Amino acid sequence: MRILFSAVLALALSGAAYAADKPVIAVTWDDLPAHSALPPGVTRVEVAAELLKASAEAGAPAFGFINAVQNEREPDSAPVLTMWRDAGQPLGNHTWSHQNLASLTPAQFIAEIERNEPALKALMGPEDWRWLRYPFLSEGDTAQKRLAVRAWLAANHYKIASVTMGFGDYAYNEPYARCMAKGDQPAIAELERRFLDGAAADADRARAMSHALFGKDIPYVLLMHGGAFDARMAPRLFKLYQDKGFGFTTLAEAQKHPFYKTDVEPGLPPQPTTLDGALRAKGLPVPPNPVDLTPLETLCR
Structure with a gap:
């Protein structure tokens, strides 16, 4: 299987395969307004300001x-x-308190969604806020839960925010806070290197999977989190994607692609809306995940 995937990867990453369309990414930020630990002296407002500034400058x-x-x-x-x-x-x-559907009943999970709605209505006014990002990307531990929640989402005009690109950015924020507290600059440099290397490798993997499925790029939906290290790295992350030939788009525009149809219309029978899930469904080889987050757990302990 590894040999077969290598051949697919070589084809997908060839210049000819990429000649048709410029790939685009919709960048999404989970866990607002407060994600993970903060370094000493850093505020949530400062994190958000840095994220928004980087997004504006990159046109993302x-x-x-x-x-x-x-x-x-x-x-x-x-x-x-x-x-x-x-x-x-x-x-x-993203639900009121970020609980996993696997540990709730459908009714409890739906209550979590509904409890979040007054804040969204106040903030978004007439604009479309009826997008759900599942906490932990979990649709539950049974098919019955998945279908029950999807039926409610469809009846209440929600769309599901998919994820087709993500490299575990959330895992960097806790060690970053630890390393900043210790003033360990070499360790912070190591975090920066791993973060950018992981983003690059994950982007290559996503493109290879898309090309294996469709012979071209679909619009990708990138999962990120509103953490302090994300804010530090956002300008370099956006430049990395731009240097690799990506442009940026909106979530709604990205998910117009047919690949996302059953997340945009959750009342339909669900189909895989992750690239690795779609490959498995077709019996195609799935490339190994190139990102190893385990070294982060002990950094600056």
């Missing part, structure tokens, strides 16, 4: 997904959501 629309419970847990983070809207960027539903 920044769809944010909120857990409104954080306005209560960290009141100082509350301005973040207003800042996001003032910057002209949209917000969607």
Whole structure:
């Protein structure tokens, strides 16, 4: 299988394969207004300002997904959501408190979605906020849960925010806070290297999978998180993608592609809307994940 994938990868990454269309990414930011640990002296407002500045300078629309419970847990983070809207960027539903559907009943999970809605209505006004990003990307531990929640989403005019690109950016924010607290600059440099290398390798993997499935690029949906290290790295991350030939687009525009149809219309029978899931469904080889996050767990302990 590894040999077969190598042949597919070689074809997919050839110049001829990429000649037709410029690939595009829709960048999405989960866990607003407060994600993970902060380094000493850094505020949530500063993190959001850096993320929004980098997004504006790169021309990368920044769809944010909120857990409104954080306005209560960290009141100082509350301005973040207003800042996001003032910057002209949209917000969607990541549930009230980021619980995993696998540990809830459908009714409990739906209540989590609904409890988040007043904040979204107030922030988004007449604009479309009915996008759900599942916490932990989990649609539950049973088919029954998955279908029950999807039926509710369809009845309430929600779309599901898919993910077709992501390199575990969330895992960098805790060690970054630890390393900053210790003033360990070599370790921070190591985090930066791993972050950019992981993003590059994941982008290559996503493109190879798309080309194996379709012979071309689909619009990709990138999962990111609103953390302090993400903010530090956002300008370099966007430049990395641009240097690799990517442009940026909105979530709604990206998910017009037929690959995302059953997430945009969740009342339909669900089909795989991850690239590796689609490959498995077709009996095609799935490339190994090139990103190893385990070294981050012990950094600056």
